[in-house]
Amino acid sequence: MNDFYQLNGAEFHTFRAIFVYMNIIMSEVLERIEKKEFKIGIIGLGYVGLPLLWTFHKHGFNVIGFDVDESKINSIDSGKSYIKHFSHEQIQILSDSDECMVTTDFKKISSVDAILICVPTPLDRFREPDMSFVVETTNTVSQYLQKGQLVVLESTTWPGTTDELMTVILERRSGLKVGEDFHIAYSPEREDPGNPDFDTQTIPKIVGASNEVSQQIAVSLYSKVIDKVVPVSSAKVAESAKLLENIFRSVNIALVNEMKVIMDVMDIDVHEVIDAAATKPFGFMKFTPGPGLGGHCIPIDPFYLSWKAREYGLNTRFIELAGEVNNAMPQFVVDKTILALNEQGKAVKGSSILIMGIAYKPNVDDMRESPSFPIMDKLAKLGANVEYYDPWIPKIPKSREHMNWFGKESVNWDKKTIGAFDCVLIITDHKDIDYSELLTLSNCIIDTRNAIKVDPLKKLNHIYKA
Ligand SMILES: NC(=O)c1ccc[n+]([C@@H]2O[C@H](COP(=O)([O-])OP(=O)(O)OC[C@H]3O[C@@H](n4cnc5c(N)ncnc54)[C@H](O)[C@@H]3O)[C@@H](O)[C@H]2O)c1
The missing domain is CATH 3.40.50.720 (NAD(P)-binding Rossmann-like Domain)
Known part of the structure; x- marks a missing residue:
């Protein structure tokens, strides 16, 4: 029997009075919200x-x-x-x-x-x-x-x-x-x-x-x-649902990133593969590979669940694996850059490299956790002269993580400036960038976002997908 049925007469009346009082308060609150x-x-x-x-x-x-x-x-x-x-x-x-x-x-x-x-x-x-x-x-x-x-x-x-x-x-x-x-x-x-x-x-x-x-x-x-x-x-259900949404994205992005690495070795265009698979009208959801995770959510949120799961003695293997695959992407891009320069008889050391887009995703000015930064750090460490172009972020603001790049300014978009770089890396595919003009300006482009659409039958030998 629950506590309610064990109340004596006086207790029952007190309980009923509180209940009525709560209802009055509640309806007043709801009315104030309504109005x-x-x-x-x-x-x-x-x-x-x-x-x-x-x-x-x-x-x-x-x-x-x-x-x-x-x-x-x-x-x-x-x-x-x-x-x-x-x-x-x-x-x-x-x-x-x-x-x-x-x-x-x-x-x-x-x-x-x-x-x-x-x-x-x-x-x-x-x-x-x-x-x-x-x-x-x-x-x-x-x-x-x-x-x-x-x-x-x-x-x-x-x-x-x-x-x-x-x-x-x-x-x-x-x-x-x-x-x-x-x-x-x-x-x-x-x-x-x-x-x-x-x-x-x-x-x-x-x-x-x-x-x-x-x-x-x-x-x-x-x-x-x-x-x-x-x-x-x-x-707790609401907190967990939010984490599931972002873990779902992290895991699926990791899957297509792994697919990208495999397809690259097999010389198969992963984007064509994904587009073909996405014609299935059920049971498939399209995710696209990229240079690594960015933003204040997907690279971070899954680890909130991993941390809490440890309290229960549980390992979150999917989350860790997705993190591992996604975190390896900036190095994949750097390796591609090294190979692309090598094909032109150049070393990374001393080369001038342009990073296009430092926002973590297109058409925003948010650069938190952007994969551009680990890529820039790695290239600079190898001795490259690294610059960036981003119409959404003209100057790198103060941030918790990337103070070494604080204050650096975007280069201008003009033929002479862009054409002078040994290699251009498209990291963020902002919509207001003229990619067809870029094609004419640079003879070494690493495209991590499939921003430059090239007919697969007409491969251009100065574009490298990464
Ligand atoms: N940005 C997104 O797209 C997005 C999407 C979904 C969920 N979220 C979540 O929403 C939350 C906020 O993210 P955001 O992107 O708005 O962050 P943000 O950094 O843009 O904004 C947070 C704001 O809180 C302020 N702040 C920090 N400490 C404070 C304090 N003690 N008192 C008052 N203000 C304080 C900061 O000055 C800042 O203006 C995070 O948990 C994030 O994971 C973000």
Whole structure:
């Protein structure tokens, strides 16, 4: 028999009174969400947080954006975007609006109803989860946490973070109780920067909480701004689903990268093979090989699960193998470059090499984890003079990992400059690059993205696929 049936008369009435009271509070909360009176705080205004702030604001919610980076706050206040695919006009709308404020003053957390957290979750130098940003933010939130507030983590992370790490910190430091005094949920961000077909509103949003009240509030809130909300039974399910999505991609990219290496030795065009296989209308999903993984997600997220699995004595062999294959790709590209130069009677040492594209994927200005950097490092170590061209990143900004390249500027796109390089490596296939002109300018091109479409029957002897 469960506890409910063991209540005596007085206890039953107290329980019923609490139940009725909770229902009244709950319907008030849901009504405030429905009327868009819920005030939204978003912590971390980067590639994920800024579009999220925009989405809630666009749908008529009053929003406050928080970031520790003062330059981002100043940039928004002065109507200037710091993310290339997020327009100055959008920022101007935010900065002109009375319904939007951005600040470094975290005391204002106490004035919002929902706190959505979008801070980084990188790997540390031992390639283990670096939870310092999540912990620091949770500590800050705990200082200002109010009764009735909803906290949602959106950062990608290991299963259990919301319940085992954040809830514990919030309860211990604030003295409030989850599910009664405050609410907490996990909703993974699936933003795909630069993707013209999907944005924050149109990407279905998974929401999971480990108690019913939190779940109901979080689902209602996201349903006001996201076309399709997918409720799941717990925060852990939502955390794991996000990891599965990215592990799926990492493993499949590794598979086509391995296929590329095999096809290369057999002198078979892997891209033609993949395109042919992709004509099967079921049971095949097209992935394309490349120079290695990049971005803040695919190279990193799988290792959040590996790390957590170790706690249970489990090895994640698929994840490790995919990481191994993908991590070997920059060296594969360098080896191809050495061979290509050799065919022209040149050594890497002393050669001038142009890296085309240092963003981790086309048409974005994000260079985090970009495979361009290990390739540039390796070539520079071999004595090459390395330059880059990237219309999306005119100057290499400060970053956690690539300070040796900080401040370097993109070369200009002109016949004389581009034509002077001994070898050009296409690492990122931005759409606004004239590849047919490149064909006429360079007599040694390493194409890691199949950016230059050549009729397979008319092989050009100065293009090397890698
Ligand atoms: N970028 C993507 O395409 C993408 C897609 C899906 C999921 N994610 C996940 O979303 C999360 C955020 O990624 P991002 O790309 O937006 O990162 P980002 O580095 O672009 O932005 C994070 C922001 O958080 C701020 N920040 C750091 N510590 C803070 C603190 N203590 N308090 C307040 N602000 C703080 C930083 O200044 C920065 O502006 C990560 O977990 C990432 O894995 C990213």
